Amino acid sequence: MSTPTTGDFTKTPGWLDWYSGPSRPRFQLPAGAVDAHCHVFGPGAEFPYAPERKYTPCDASKQQLFALRDHLGFARNVIVQATCHGADNRAMVDACLASGGRARGVATVRRSITDDELHQLHAAGVRGVRFNFVKRLVDFTPKDELMEIAGRIAQLGWHVVIYFEAVDLPELWDFFTALPTTVVVDHMGRPDVRQGVESAEFALFLKFMREHPNVWSKVSCPERLSVTGPHALHGEQAAYRDVVPFARRVVEEFPDRVLWGTDWPHPNLKDHMPDDGLLVDFIPHIAPTAELQRKLLVDNPMRLYWPQEA
């Protein structure tokens, strides 16, 4: 794989570039595995970053994403619109179109999008929209606008991906539970792992999933959630041990409603950049049987993103 470039933009100070030369995972992914959460950034010279962005990343192109997919042993990608591109979905759409049917997309859209534009996104492979409630990443969008969008995309058979922090779940509960689609939570709703898997906060998240069969979760991003590590670096085969009980609980209780993704190129990490090969080696710790692995990596993402082929 090639190394990251800066493009025509100046990266946010302290920005960590994605890890070049990742190791080959020891864990062999099941045939047809889907990396169900990853991004493309630019390249900025071709697909400029949005004026309203909260960070300026290094470039991370579709070619680099597809090289990583092949290196790690994934068959497909789900490319999630990153906030640095705002509601300009061109980079993500370009990557989906170039993938030869091996990538689906999750877009960010505004109320002003036309039905024609939604149909064009669908034709390119988009199957969901992302509503982001992480305040450091986006400006506030009124909930009535989001609900209107959800109603429109429901008619296309799409789902809503929600990104929020655990502390905000009580306030967002009524909105989330009123959504008329499948709802996919990014990174288990970002639990504070210091509080432990038996905490009231995580119990609320499990209740959210238990009481609402339309809610799914990505059990991804241990590198973002971990406090005590160890990091997925230097051949570490048991990385991010403090996150394992959280992800494993979700996988074991809701095996048919979980997804996993690398989150490459890992926007906004502050203290280290994981070796993506070692991140893949995290999977058997949270999905310990072949059956759980197949559901997490193949059956569930195929049902959601490629239902005709599932």
Ligand SMILES: O=C(O)/C=C(\CC(=O)C(=O)O)C(=O)O
């Ligand atoms: O990549 C992720 O899932 C997480 C992000 C970035 C993000 O969501 C975005 O920029 O769209 C984060 O926590 O900074």
